[in-house]
Every structure is written in structure tokens, then in C-alpha cells.
Amino acid sequence: MKWSEFSIHTTQEAVEPVCNILHEAGASGVVIEDPQELVKEREDHFGEIYQLSPTDYPEDGVIVKAYLQVSSFLGETVEGIKEAINGLLEFGIDVGHNIVKISEVNEEEWATAWKKYYKPVKISKYITITPTWEEYIPKSEDECIIELDPGMAFGTGTHPTTVLCIQAIEKKIKAKDQVIDVGTGTGVLSIAAAKLGAEQVLALDLDEVAVQSATLNVNLNKVDDIISVKQNNLLEQVTGEVDLIVANILAEVILRFVGDACSLLKMGGTFITSGIISAKKDEVQNALLENGFIIEETLEMEDWVAFIAKKINN
Numbered sequence: 001m002k003w004s005e006f007s008i009h010t011t012q013e014a015v016e017p018v019c020n021i022l023h024e025a026g027a028s029g030v031v032i033e034d035p036q037e038l039v040k041e042r043e044d045h046f047g048e049i050y051q052l053s054p055t056d057y058p059e060d061g062v063i064v065k066a067y068l069q070v071s072s073f074l075g076e077t078v079e080g081i082k083e084a085i086n087g088l089l090e091f092g093i094d095v096g097h098n099i100v101k102i103s104e105v106n107e108e109e110w111a112t113a114w115k116k117y118y119k120p121v122k123i124s125k126y127i128t129i130t131p132t133w134e135e136y137i138p139k140s141e142d143e144c145i146i147e148l149d150p151g152m153a154f155g156t157g158t159h160p161t162t163v164l165c166i167q168a169i170e171k172k173i174k175a176k177d178q179v180i181d182v183g184t185g186t187g188v189l190s191i192a193a194a195k196l197g198a199e200q201v202l203a204l205d206l207d208e209v210a211v212q213s214a215t216l217n218v219n220l221n222k223v224d225d226i227i228s229v230k231q232n233n234l235l236e237q238v239t240g241e242v243d244l245i246v247a248n249i250l251a252e253v254i255l256r257f258v259g260d261a262c263s264l265l266k267m268g269g270t271f272i273t274s275g276i277i278s279a280k281k282d283e284v285q286n287a288l289l290e291n292g293f294i295i296e297e298t299l300e301m302e303d304w305v306a307f308i309a310k311k312i313n314n
């Protein structure tokens, strides 16, 4: 089987929408080459990534690589991808160099190409994420291991927006909490919540591939008695009352459901929002304040912001 490798030189800000465009175009597996990974040193030295080589990363910007099966429709798919990426400019998203390169790879290369980027990573005080193919022995008794098969959904766990969410969940979650994870991707945040004591977690994603990926990872981590994975648009038709809602989605999307999040939370409940590029920080903060929340804490990593907000009004 022949595969075509797409390499898109873009910006940190555009990584997530570019990945979404590639997934929608049918890409099998996405690799993100972000030079920040090489120098990343997080608070308390969490999150160091082992065995990375600078030659695998661009000097500036981020390279997103995706793999599509070679077929007679490839030409149209390429045009569709380019058009959709250019369309991001209309949403004020900086796409940087926006250089798209296409080359052919054989199946063997493809199968190993993206695995070399994923190594066990200590994300927070208690959580370490390890890809399914790595053997990892916990360093202490209280270290919680999340095994992940990143597959085609977003969420290897090492993206700054995900790391901020996991650190925020760890700070706020209480035993027996009821949790909703909006935009679950690989299910990583839901699994973290379950491993940190949640009684029930509802993991939602609009993307069918994400729903499959999250279901696989939930089973892999043996938390299927705690987490239900469902295909859903944001919080539409979701009922009940929960203690904590977490959402790692773009700022533009968060703005669409701040009111619904408030309605579903118990008084005093926590709304963790991440995926917010620094330029959109004030917009999201204002929306939270206008919809019954106070900001308890603002977390920042690289160009990304996450809020821990508390419901104080209906």
C-alpha cells in the first residue's frame, strides 16, 4: 500500500485546526514537529520528554505531518486541504509559512515514523502518560499511569493545552466527582479524571474517530466502569448536574457553550477551559465572568492559557 506524506509548515496557533482539517480529509496519523518540545521544561520539571533529536524539528514554526493513502482522489484531497488551511486566515488564525510539501512513503516507514515521537512523559504531580508500545515502570507508588494509543485523534497528552488541563484537574478534582469532558479526543482528560478519583465521567466528542479512539483508550486503562464515551456536539441535550466540566477546545468553540456549562454545573462547581491562544485570553475570560463564573486561577504554558473558573451564579 502506498502512502502520501503531507508536511505542512505552520504555527503553534494553527496546529489544532490544521490537524482537524487533515483528519477530516482522511489522514491516518498526525505527527507534530514542534521545536518547543526540545526545550520544554515545565514547572517542577514535569513533562520532560526523553530521547528527542533537534534534527527532527524545524528551526521556527511547527511542522504537521499527516499520511493519506494514495488514491485517484488524492489531487482533489490536496486541493481541499490547501483551501481549508487558507480559510483559517478568515478566522484570524495565523498560518505562518504555510508551506505544503507532499511525498510518497512506503507502509513500513509510515508505521514507525510517528511512534518515535511518543515517549513516556510525566505530566503532573501524579500523572505519567505512556504510549502503549513503551514499557514503563512507575517510579513511585502514587504515580498514576495513563496508557495511550494516540491513533488518529488529538491528544497524545503532551500538548501544552492538554498538560494545563491535567494539572488543573489534579488541583480541583475530589473523590466521587461527576465530570464532563467536552472534546475528549483520545479520552486522555477523562482517563486522568477517572484515575484521580471521579465517580462518573461523560466523555463527548463530535468526531466519530475521536469517539472510537477514546473508547479504545478507556478500555485499555480499565476505566470503562467510570467513563461513558458519546458522540455529541458540545453540551447539546446533556442534562443533569455535575461537579466539574473540562474542555480543551479552541477559544472560538469555548465561547459557544460557556452558558450551557454554567447550567450543568452545581453551584461552586469547576469549569476548566483550555486550548486558548494568548490573544483570545480576554475574550474567554469576559465570557466566563458574564456567565456566572469567577476566575480562580489562570494557568499559562508557552502561548497557551487555561482557566480554572468557579460557578458562583446561575
Ligand SMILES: C[S@@+](CC[C@H](N)C(=O)[O-])C[C@H]1O[C@@H](n2cnc3c(N)ncnc32)[C@H](O)[C@@H]1O
Pocket (backbone or CB within 6 Å): 016, 153, 154, 155, 156, 157, 161, 162, 165, 182, 183, 184, 185, 186, 187, 188, 189, 204, 205, 206, 207, 210, 232, 233, 234, 248, 249, 250, 253, 275
Ligand atoms: C484540542 S482537542 C482536545 C483533545 C483532548 N481532550 C486533549 O486534551 O488532548 C479538541 C477536541 O474537540 C473536539 N471537538 C471540536 N469541536 C467539537 C464540538 N462542537 N463538539 C464536541 N467536540 C468537539 C475535536 O474533535 C477534538 O477531539
